[in-house]
Structures are given as structure tokens and as C-alpha cells.
Amino acid sequence: MNGWSGPKLVAAVANHGGVPIYPIGYFTDPAAILKDLQSILPMLSDNDQQDNIDNNSHDNNEEGAKTEFLPYAVGFVTFWLDRQGPDLLIKILEGQGDLPRSTPSSAATISGSKKALRPPAAVWFSFGDYRPYLKLVRQHGAAGTRVIVQVQTVQEAIDAQQDGVDVIVLQGTESGGHGAQRVRPLLSFVPEVANVLQERGRANGLKVPAILAAGGISINAQWRAVQALGASGVVIGTGFMPTFESPGPQHAKERILKTGDGGDTTVRTRIFDELREFGWPEGYDGRVIRNLVTEREEEDLKTRSIVEPKGADAFRVLREDRTGTKEDWKQAVKDQNLDIIPLWAGTGVGLLNKQMSAAEWMDQLLGESDKDI
Numbered sequence: 047m048n049g050w051s052g053p054k055l056v057a058a059v060a061n062h063g064g065v066p067i068y069p070i071g072y073f074t075d076p077a078a079i080l081k082d083l084q085s086i087l088p089m090l091s092d093n094d095q096q097d098n099i100d101n102n103s104h105d106n107n108e109e110g111a112k113t114e115f116l117p118y119a120v121g122f123v124t125f126w127l128d129r130q131g132p133d134l135l136i137k138i139l140e141g142q143g144d145l146p147r148s149t150p151s152s153a154a155t156i157s158g159s160k161k162a163l164r165p166p167a168a169v170w171f172s173f174g175d176y177r178p179y180l181k182l183v184r185q186h187g188a189a190g191t192r193v194i195v196q197v198q199t200v201q202e203a204i205d206a207q208q209d210g211v212d213v214i215v216l217q218g219t220e221s222g223g224h225g226a227q228r229v230r231p232l233l234s235f236v237p238e239v240a241n242v243l244q245e246r247g248r249a250n251g252l253k254v255p256a257i258l259a260a261g262g263i264s265i266n267a268q269w270r271a272v273q274a275l276g277a278s279g280v281v282i283g284t285g286f287m288p289t290f291e292s293p294g295p296q297h298a299k300e301r302i303l304k305t306g307d308g309g310d311t312t313v314r315t316r317i318f319d320e321l322r323e324f325g326w327p328e329g330y331d332g333r334v335i336r337n338l339v340t341e342r343e344e345e346d347l348k349t350r351s352i353v354e355p356k357g358a359d360a361f362r363v364l365r366e367d368r369t370g371t372k373e374d375w376k377q378a379v380k381d382q383n384l385d386i387i388p389l390w391a392g393t394g395v396g397l398l399n400k401q402m403s404a405a406e407w408m409d410q411l412l413g414e415s416d417k418d419i
């Protein structure tokens with residue numbers, strides 16, 4: 047959710063009882079991330095509130111001491127973490143995204159004592175090999191820190207259960223933003239994983255992790271449907287994009303709200319990863335709202351048999367006559383020109399048509415509002 051989620055949205059979701067994910071994404075400046083995390087704190091309705099994962103501090107270390115957690119998860123793009131090294135992750139696990147607080151001094155004491163720095167309630171890994179970081183969380187993190195892993199195949203879910211991951215997010219092809227190219231629809235993915243994890247739990251005495259469904263979920267009936275299929279919760283990306291608290295640009299939010307028929311008006315592609323030069327590994331693409339770039343890419347595929355244009359070839363599609371260059375890309379980014387730059391969105395985009403606050407949107411999704419569809 048880089049560029050689409052930030053401290054304001056994280057605080058709004060936490061304050062309304064959800065578990066927000068602060069997107070660390072393609073980070074380059076660890077100090078800036080820690081500062082941004084600290085800026086969430088004054089916006090939390092109760093800065094001493096516990097995480098919403100189980101609404102409690104976790105009674106979790108050998109002495110039975112309680113660890114306090116911040117009420118959000120931080121989300122890493124795993125292959126990017128491989129490139130940057132684990133320092134930022136370790137700092138976050140040490141609670142460096144928190145700020146020192148004093149316990150209130152009672153009349154009898156001279157000064158308040160310092161409370162321990164709080165780590166986030168959970169760490170999320172997606173797109174790459176999470177296992178070295180799972181180990182690192184278990185070694186350096188406070189006991190009780192949850193590990194969430196987003197997967198795209200049944201085998202990956204089985205492996206994550208075997209590895210002792212706490213929460214597995216099943217990402218369907220419906221999802222907005224990045225995902226695997228070999229990805230399946232939630233309708234069959236969720237029940238197959240739910241069954242196999244239960245069976246393996248029984249047969250091998252393995253813990254059955256919580257399963258969350260991600261992809262195209264915009265309304266309460268979909269949330270109930272994935273629950274019926276075996277998920278205990280949902281992960282929402284696109285649905286939060288047009289909310290008031292999201293840091294995305296208003297003209298992009300409006301385009302999301304005006305876009306209908308998400309199965310047709312969105313498409314999975316790798317072209318924007320070529321244009322952005324983030325070096326996404328093979329096997330991943332991302333779902334976006336179709337625009338001039340995806341149309342030209344599809345046209346080239348049909349008429350010139352060009353598959354996945356790379357490097358300078360990718361920049362060519364930025365002009366109708368295929369003479370585009372990197373300069374055109376830079377200009378489009380500067381102008382926030384949605385005909386050229388990606389507007390990531392899932393297939394549920396057609397069900398979003400009114401701008402609201404994150405809290406209102408959550409109430410509608412959870413069926414706690416009479417505005418529910």
C-alpha cells in the first residue's frame with residue numbers, strides 16, 4: 047500500500063478496532079520510516095491501547111511478564127528487505143518505532159519510571175522467502191510478536207503452517223496491487239487451504255494458523271462468503287484507497303470510485319515494474335485499472351507479438367507512435383497522470399462508489415452499518 051497508506055490511515059483503522067498494516071514497502075531510509083511510525087502515536091485514541099489481534103497484551107515470556115504491543119502490523123516486501131538488509135526490521139522489533147513514555151508518578155513517588163518501548167503487534171512478509179526473517183523475529187522479537195505471511199499457492203500455505211507462521215493471508219487473483227502471476231481465485235483457494243491445514247493439523251499435531259482472505263473484497267456479503275469458505279478474516283487494500291484518511295491523491299480516489307466492472311476494467315501486468323525499475327523478481331505482476339499503457343501493451347502483444355517489453359522497449363509504449371522514453375515516464379509521474387502511471391486496484395473496485403472515512407467503510411464492510419449493500 048505504498049503511497050496509499052500512512053500514519054493517518056493506520057491510526058484510523060486501529061482506533062476503529064482493525065489491525066492496520068503500515069506499509070514499509072520499497073524503503074530506502076530506515077530513519078525516515080522510524081520517524082513516520084512514531085508519528086502514528088499521538089493519533090491513537092489511546093496511546094496505551096493494546097493491539098487488536100487479541101485485544102490484550104500477551105502473557106508470553108518465561109517470567110510470565112506481559113509485553114505491550116503497538117496496535118498495528120508493519121508490512122515488508124520480502125525481496126526488498128533482502129536487498130536492504132535486516133537492520134530496520136531489528137530496530138522495529140526492538141520498539142524503535144515507539145517513543146519513550148513515563149508511567150504516571152503517584153503522589154508517593156518522586157518521578158515516574160520509563161515504560162518499555164513497544165514493538166508492533168505483528169510483522170507481515172510478502173513476495174519472497176520469509177523464512178530467514180521468521181527466524182529473526184523469533185530470535186529478536188518480543189515473545190508473542192505475530193508473523194503474518196501472504197501466500198499465493200496451496201503449497202506455500204502448507205509450508206507456512208509447517209514453519210509455524212501465525213497468520214496466513216491467501217491472496218487471490220482478484221487482488222489489487224502485486225501478486226503472483228500463477229495465482230488462483232479465492233472461491234477455490236480458501237476452502238482448499240482451510241481443509242488441508244486442518245487435516246495436517248490433525249495428522250501431524252501442527253498448529254492451525256489463522257487464515258485471512260485477500261482480493262476483491264468490498265462488501266459485507268463477500269466477507270461473509272469467505273468466512274463460510276474457511277477464512278477467519280479479510281485483508282483489504284483497494285477498499286481503503288478512496289477513504290479520506292488515505293494519503294493517495296484525490297483525483298485517483300475519484301477514478302477508483304467511478305470505475306465499474308473490476309473484472310474487465312482491471313488487468314494484471316508487469317509493465318509498470320519495468321517502468322518503475324524496482325527490479326521485481328520473475329513470477330510476480332500486479333493488478334491495475336486499465337489505462338493507455340496497458341492498452342498499448344495489449345495492442346503490441348496482438349499486433350507485434352511483443353511479450354513483456356523490457357528496459358527501453360517498455361518506455362516506448364509511453365507514446366502512441368512508440369517513441370516514448372524514460373523522460374516521458376518521469377513527466378507522467380510528476381504530473382500524476384493516471385493515463386500513464388499505475389492505479390493499482392482489485393476486481394472489487396466496481397463495488398466502491400462513495401468516498402467515506404475508514405471507520406465508515408469498515409462498518410459497512412462488517413455489516414455494522416445500515417448503509418450495507
Ligand SMILES: Cc1cc2nc3c(=O)[nH]c(=O)nc-3n(C[C@H](O)[C@H](O)[C@H](O)COP(=O)(O)O)c2cc1C
Nearest residue numbers: 047048172221222223260261262282283284390392
Ligand atoms: C495500492 C496497493 C498497494 C499494495 N502494496 C502491497 C505491499 O506493499 N505489500 C503487500 O504485501 N501487498 C500489497 N498489496 C496487496 C495487498 O496485500 C492485498 O493482497 C490486496 O490489496 C487485497 O486485494 P484488494 O486490493 O482487492 O483488497 C497492495 C495492494 C494495493 C491495492
